[in-house]
Every structure is written in structure tokens, then in C-alpha cells.
Amino acid sequence: MIALEGLSFSYPDGTKAIDHISLTITEGSSVGIVGANGAGKSTLVNHLNGYYLPREGSISIGGILVCKKHLDRIHKMVGLLFQNPDDQLFTARLYDDVAFGPENLGINKADIAILVEEVLRELNLWELREKPPAHLSQGQKRFASFATVLVMKPEVIIMDEPTADLDPKNRRKLINLVNGLGITKITVSHDLDFIWDTCQRVCIMNRGRIVADGPAKDILGNRDLLEANSLELPLRLQG
């Protein structure tokens, strides 16, 4: 479903954030990406829906090359939840933010109303639909970002720190929601228990490279490997 071939990326100030990454992800799988602050996780996943366009190396999703020409198709296929929800929400009313994507696809108004109501109700946001997103709490913004992505019914969902700001009940709700999504999923998180609960496969990133890649339970159960990469065992394994 997703194929990265020799992807490298440097920011304009010269910081090399991605260093020659090759990776394939099969359709329907759930992959966690973990690593220390600054390891390059967000930079990597922000490439996967064309937010950053590959300059060195290539990415293809469902056989379509990620490039300027294919951006509409890529955006329709891949939903990306930014690490910071403020990057996702930009209109004056929550309802409009959720309707924005379907409107861009040219879906008719009546169908958009059904789609938006369905997703807002599912995420317990219906009562907040008239609020400016800027006035939502952090956790509400996180779910609002989810709504803007899920309403598009993507084939691939990329989540960057999805549990940041969530209370325990909503974190549990998110685990159930993610596990109920039968699509290809990529999750970046420092919440290794969340990764344990939702991913079959885990990649560790360190200084722009993937330094380990394997079954979630092997990677997340390997204390030495985690500690060598500034990580710790998931809380449930700490005894």
C-alpha cells in the first residue's frame, strides 16, 4: 500500500531530518513509529500525504507516486492528523472544518450534511458543532481533527501523537476507534502502551533513520533496544 524508496529530507536550515529511509507497509496493517524527540517522525509522516513533497527518493501510495500532479488523489486516499491540531482546524466553526474536505471533493450538500453529522456524533462533538475550533479544549481539538480526517473515509490514516491531550476515557475510546478502523494505519506516538494496543508492527526512528522494525511485541518488549533509542518499556511491562 505504501512504499518509500531512499527518502531523504533536509530543512532549509540544513537539518537533515530524514536520512535515506526505505519502507513498505502492506494494505490493512497498523504500524507504529516511535523514537526520541527530534528523531524525524513528524517529518517522515508529513511526507505521506504530500504535505512535504519528496525531493530525494520516492513515495508511492496504492501505486500512485506522491508528487504535485497527484496531490488531489493522494489527499483523497490518505488522511493525516497533524501533531498539532491547530494546523488542522482553520475555519470559524467546527462544523465547517469537518465539511470542508467533502465540499472540496464536490459531494452534494445533502450527503455532506449526513456525513458530517455522523462523524460528529460518533466522536461526541455534535453539541460543539457551532463553536469556533480555537475555543475548543485541547482534547476536543484532537477529536475535531479526527473528525476532519474520518469524514473523508480515507484508505490510509496517519496519526501523529493522537493521544496527546486525551483524558483516560477518551484515550480508551480512541484505542477502540482505531482498532475498529479496517484501513491502513500509521501511528506516531510516545505513548508506547497505545502503540502496543493498536499496532502489529513497530519501527524505531533515530536521527532520521529507521533503526529497528519488527512485530510490536518484540520491539516494545526489548528493554535494551528501547533504552538505546531514548525510549522505555511500555508502562504495562514495567512491573
Ligand SMILES: Nc1ncnc2c1ncn2[C@@H]1O[C@H](COP(=O)(O)OP(=O)(O)OP(=O)(O)O)[C@@H](O)[C@H]1O
Ligand atoms: N521547520 C523546521 N526547520 C528546521 N528544522 C526543523 C523543522 N522542523 C523540524 N526540524 C528539525 O528536524 C528534526 C526532526 O524533527 P521532527 O519534528 O520530525 O521530530 P519528531 O521525531 O517528530 O519529534 P517529536 O517527538 O518531538 O515530535 C529535528 O532535529 C528538528 O529540530
Ligand SMILES: [Mg+2]
Ligand atoms: Mg513530532
